[in-house]
Amino acid sequence: xxxxxxxxxxxxxxxxxxxxxxxxxxxxxxxxxxxxxxxxxxxxxxxxxxxxxxxxxxxxxxxxxxxxxxxxxxxxxxxxxxxxxxxxxxxxxxxxxxxxxxxxxxxxxxxxxxx
Amino acid sequence: xxxxxxxxxxxxxxxxxxxxxxxxxxxxxxxxxxxxxxxxxxxxxxxxxxxxxxxxxxxxxxxxxxxxxxxxxxxxxxxxxxxxxxxxxxxxxxxxxxxxxxxxxxxxxxxx
Numbered sequence: 001x002x003x004x005x006x007x008x009x010x011x012x013x014x015x016x017x018x019x020x021x022x023x024x025x026x027x028x029x030x031x032x033x034x035x036x037x038x039x040x041x042x043x044x045x046x047x048x049x050x051x052x053x054x055x056x057x058x059x060x061x062x063x064x065x066x067x068x069x070x071x072x073x074x075x076x077x078x079x080x081x082x083x084x085x086x087x088x089x090x091x092x093x094x095x096x097x098x099x100x101x102x103x104x105x106x107x108x109x110x111x112x113x114x115x
Numbered sequence: 116x117x118x119x120x121x122x123x124x125x126x127x128x129x130x131x132x133x134x135x136x137x138x139x140x141x142x143x144x145x146x147x148x149x150x151x152x153x154x155x156x157x158x159x160x161x162x163x164x165x166x167x168x169x170x171x172x173x174x175x176x177x178x179x180x181x182x183x184x185x186x187x188x189x190x191x192x193x194x195x196x197x198x199x200x201x202x203x204x205x206x207x208x209x210x211x212x213x214x215x216x217x218x219x220x221x222x223x224x225x226x227x
Binding site: 035040058090103104106109 | 119
C-alpha cells in the first residue's frame with residue numbers, strides 16, 4: 001500500500017547541531033508539506049513544495065530549510081538546532097485534484113528534542 | 116488574535132451523547148474547511164472536507180460551515196469511546212494545494 005513515512009520517529013540532539021528529518025511518500029503526490037505541532041499552538045506550516053526543485057516558506061520557516069530533488073522525498077533540515085525547535089514534526093502530502101479538493105495525508109510524526 | 120480559535124478542552128461526555136466541536140476564524144478569505152482527527156502520538160487523519168457554507172454528513176459525523184458568522188462545527192452522533200481523540204479544524208483560502216491553517220485542537224474524551 002502507498003504510504004508516507006518519517007524517520008527517525010524520535011531524535012534527541014544538542015543545541016547548535018545540524019539535524020535532518022526525512023519524509024518519504026509512495027503515492028507519487030506532487031505536493032509535500034512540513035508542519036510542527038506544539039502545545040498551545042496547534043499545527044503550523046514550516047515549508048512546502050509543489051514539485052521537484054520547488055520550495056516555499058510557510059508561517060514559521062526561520063531556522064529550517066528544505067530541498068526537493070525527487071517526487072518522493074522532502075527532507076527538513078535544521079541548520080543549527082535551538083531549544084525552541086523542540087517539537088513534534090509532521091510531514092504531509094497531497095495531489096492537486098482541482099477545485100480545492102486536495103486532501104493532505106499526514107505521516108506519523110518525528111518527536112525532536114533539542115537539549 | 117490567531118486566525119483560527121478552537122477551545123482546547125478537554126471535553127468529556129458520556130458514551131452515546133451528541134458531541135459538538137467548534138472553531139471560529141477571522142480571515143474571510145477562507146473557503147475550504149476541514150476536520151482532522153488525531154489519536155495520541157499519531158498523525159492527523161482527515162474526517163470531513165467542506166467548501167463554503169452549508170452542511171455535509173458522513174455517517175455519524177456532520178460538518179457545518181457558516182461563513183457569515185465565520186464559524187464551523189463538527190457534530191458526532193452516538194459517540195463511542197473510540198471517538199476519544201483530539202479534533203483539529205483546518206482551513207485554507209485558495210483552491211490550490213495551499214498549506215493549511217489549523218486550530219489548536221479540542222481534546223475529546225468519551226466516557227464508557
